[in-house]
Amino acid sequence: MQIFMYLCTQISTAMEQTVTIYCKNTKEYVEVACGTSLRELYDSLGLTLPYPVLAARVNYKVQSLNFVLYKPKDVEFIDASSESGRRCYIRSLSMVTACAVHELWPGSDLRIEHPISNGFYCTLRDAEGQIIPMTEDTVALLKQKMDQIVAEDRMIITEERQTKEVIELFGGRGASETTLFETLGNPYCRYYRMWDYIDYYTGALLPSTAYLNVYDVMLYQGNLLLRVPCKYNPDQLAPLCIEDKRYGIFQEYMGWNKLLHISNVGEFNRACKNQRSFEMIKLSEALHEKKVAQIADQIAHREGGTPRFVLISGPSSSGKTTFSKRLTIQLMVNGIRPVVISMDNYFVNREDTPRDENGQWDFEHFETLDLPLFREHMKQLLDGQTVSLPFYNFETGMREYRGDTLRLEEDTVVILEGLHALNPELLPDVPREAMFKIYVSSLTTVNLDNHNWIPTVDVRLLRRIVRDYRYRGYSARETIARLDSVERGAKRWIAPFREEADAMFNSSLLFELAVLKRHAEPLLDEVPKYCDEYTTAHRLKKYLSYFESIPEHEIPPTSFLREFVGGSSFRY
DSSP states (O other): OHHHHHHHHHHHHHHHSEEEEEETTTTEEEEEETTEEHHHHHHHHTOOOSSOOOEEEETTEEEETTOEEOSOEEEEEEOTTSHHHHHHHHHHHHHHHHHHHHHHSTTOEEEEEEEETTEEEEEEEOTTSOEEOOOHHHHHHHHHHHHHHHHTTOBOEEEEEEHHHHHHHHHTTTOTHHHHHHHHOOSEEEEEEETTEEEOOSSOOOSBGGGOOSOEEEEETTEEEEEOBOSSSTTSBOOOOOOHHHHHHHHHHHHHHHHTTOOBHHHHHHHHHTTOHHHHHHHHHHHHHHHHHHHHHHHHTOTTSOOSEEEEEOSTTSOHHHHHHHHHHHHHHTTOEEEEEEGGGGBOOGGGOOBOTTSSBOTTSGGGBOHHHHHHHHHHHHTTOOEEEEEEETTTTEEEEEEEEEOOOTTEEEEEESTTTTOTTSSTTSOGGGEEEEEEEOOOOOBSSSSOOOOHHHHHHHHHHHHIIIIIOOOHHHHHHTHHHHHHHHHHHTGGGGGGOSEEEEOOOTTHHHHHHHHHHHHHHTSOSSSTHHHHHHHHHHHHHTSOOOOOTTSOTTOTTHHHHSOOSSOO
């Protein structure tokens, strides 16, 4: 009894104490009582964000508004206009969707497969993992149940127990998370509860379901598309864009994973512990080579004749350069002589580069290219003329001529690789049949579990962090700082045209994060804990922590991964 009274006194004393908080939104210090939640702090400050508050960055880590303050902290409240807030919103929406499926069809489970068409492609699976076909009626029923859960304003509570207990909780419903929990080796595990429904997510969630006011579900490819808010206007749904080709490439690569019986990271880790990592490497690399060869065959045997220009585009760190080199080899096997022209050599002089809204050089802009000169040269090549090729000196920011010339022979194909290669305005006067367009990206095909995925942008960012440090001397912090600019360029200049591609190639490798882990973790550890870039570094480290690390000595020198970790037999 004395111990109980002592503890009560200590708790009461702590509650009477105050703690100093620095609010980054107001740039002011405030004193609050120990035990104050972030939600209570936000209300007391009278803040108004552009959109409803969703979460907060506490010492640059994203926390739920239910997070309680006991020590001095830096706090920045965020809404859906921030990337961290958007991720928090989508995770919470995923939980509501999974809960609705659980309540409507007990024994079945929602599997969030991959992002597509400005939403998320999902399937419903029975207890044996088989897909349950959807209809307009079942989708309408699901939407009705989701609306009910949101209207009930169900609280989303964080709980933590010993991992063996959590495995028992989730194992009772046959959830895929148990495999992930078993392979992580952590003594305790944190999960979320919403009434009697439990689920696992890798990051913070909203305090309750009432915060979800923009969402929809629709029938898509015979299954389900979960629609989410627009990234740049989060009070509206993201516009629907049909991406049949991109959908096809996702399905193809997921089929490849089935050859190894791997659909999530837990199964991947188990395979690694069973000495199957070399098998995964060999099969993944062989499938890549087969796909490159198939695309080369498409070019060589295209109806109407072999195209003269092969245009390759994709976002940063997609492996476009390695793809170009491997495609060149396969084209030569088909009796074609490929010639690679770097579109970078057609940059305008530095002083003529367009500037962005902040007055900075906008190197992603379409008019960074000297379009009149580029179009004139390509037309001359098509007409059989000899062209003097320019060279762009990045040190001086000026174009030079070094005596390089080119004239197309009958068996010559020009390979053009660059950010704007798919833009129809690049070569408006060249007949479409003279061109073959290829979209290259790194589309993640293995998820953490049924409800947690690794965004493609994060996989490419990890590649870029490792490559930029190895070859360009940039720190992880510097690479992360440039992410928004690079991704805005891809969103504006690549995404609108990717469905116009004649072929798509996914450079993702099933095992790559397990290899990148050893290279990336020390670089991410160097990002200071008190800077904006730490939020992203912390998230990336968490993703990597789910993977067993595997050695890279079995990876061939022509692998796409060698472009980033080194050891490639290609010259870059």
